[in-house]
Amino acid sequence: MSYKVIVDSCGELTEEMKESGIFETASLSMEVGGVRIVDDETFDQADFLKRVAASPECPKSSCPSPEEYMESYHCDAERVYAVTLSAELSGSYNSAELGRKLYEEEYGKKDIYIFNSRSASIGETLIALKIQECEEADMSFQEIVSTVEKYIESQHTYFVLETLDTLRKNGRLSGIKAIVASALNIKPVMGAKPEGVICQLGQARGMKRALAKMVDHIVEDVENSEEKILAISHCNCKERALEVEKSLLARAKFKSSFIIDTAGISTMYASDGGIIVVV
Known part of the structure; x- marks a missing residue:
């Protein structure tokens, strides 16, 4: 090779x-509840999410x-x-x-x-x-x-998560003004700026509306979609990922598309129920 x-x-x-x-x-690697977990083929997503839910401290990565x-x-x-x-x-x-x-x-x-x-x-x-x-x-x-x-x-990254806690507590949301209280079930629609920092693109009440808003952003931003691959990763929510893919394919023509489950680090930051789309 x-x-x-x-x-x-x-x-x-x-x-x-x-x-x-x-x-x-x-x-x-990640650390949660005093246990170090290596993000390789041994990573067990269900076990990791359980550990995160049970730990009062925020998981960290290295x-x-x-x-x-x-x-x-x-x-x-x-x-x-x-x-x-x-x-x-x-x-x-x-x-x-x-x-x-x-x-x-x-x-x-x-x-x-x-x-x-x-x-x-x-x-x-x-x-x-x-x-x-x-x-x-x-x-x-x-x-x-x-x-x-x-x-x-030319690449664009978008995501909607059930919670931004891990990103916030690990200092990955610096420069973003306080995100609206989660008590209102407001879900921010997030993206990446060209230099690779996270930004907020919009927000909506409830996951369904936030995902619909994310789809709107993607369709609006995408250029020459028929030359691009649509990639979606999800943290423990395949049905949600399939819905997002279906909505996007109904509104734009892509070269191809695929859906994949998040590995360890993406699982840690996306948290249970998170959806990431890159095109």
Whole structure:
């Protein structure tokens, strides 16, 4: 294999991606109720959600170490790409960059490029798939880097969660004015700014209306939808994800679409019932 794509574990891999031998996960870890849980194939979503519900403290996450990234770069692949969580939300990007420097000091130069997704979850998944598409089109390393960076600039992330508590308590909502009291069952419709920070796009009373509002935003914003993949991740709410997909496919034509269950880090931040859409 002449290339490899490392995706930090906030990005979910589809079954096809796992089986391809091209994609590898750099695992983050979480701590809840004094227990450390690694976000790898052993992650048990139901058990994790139970632990979060039972713990009075907010779960916390930590990113892979530079040494872990360095070890992932040390392989037979001639070209290595890493895709990380938004650098504005996590230390994963910096860790991956430091790992690259460590690799070069230890083993010398190699084509390694780290993409700051400026997104999370399936935003990272789509970027990884874009790298694969470019590699299969026999582009040069530099062409792939610039094509994928342009793709990242055109990408949009949206989400509606049952609760923003974990994001708020872990300082991921800085710069957003106080979100309306949850007693009113107001659900904010959230998105990502181009630089990768979280912003509020709107709000509605109740999950159903908030999701409908999110769909409106997506349809309004999307350009050249028939050239784009619609990706949806959900935390323990497949029916909700299917409804969102159905609404979007009824209003816009996409190249393809897929739905995936959130892995560990996305589960921690999306919380039970959360929906993330990237296009």
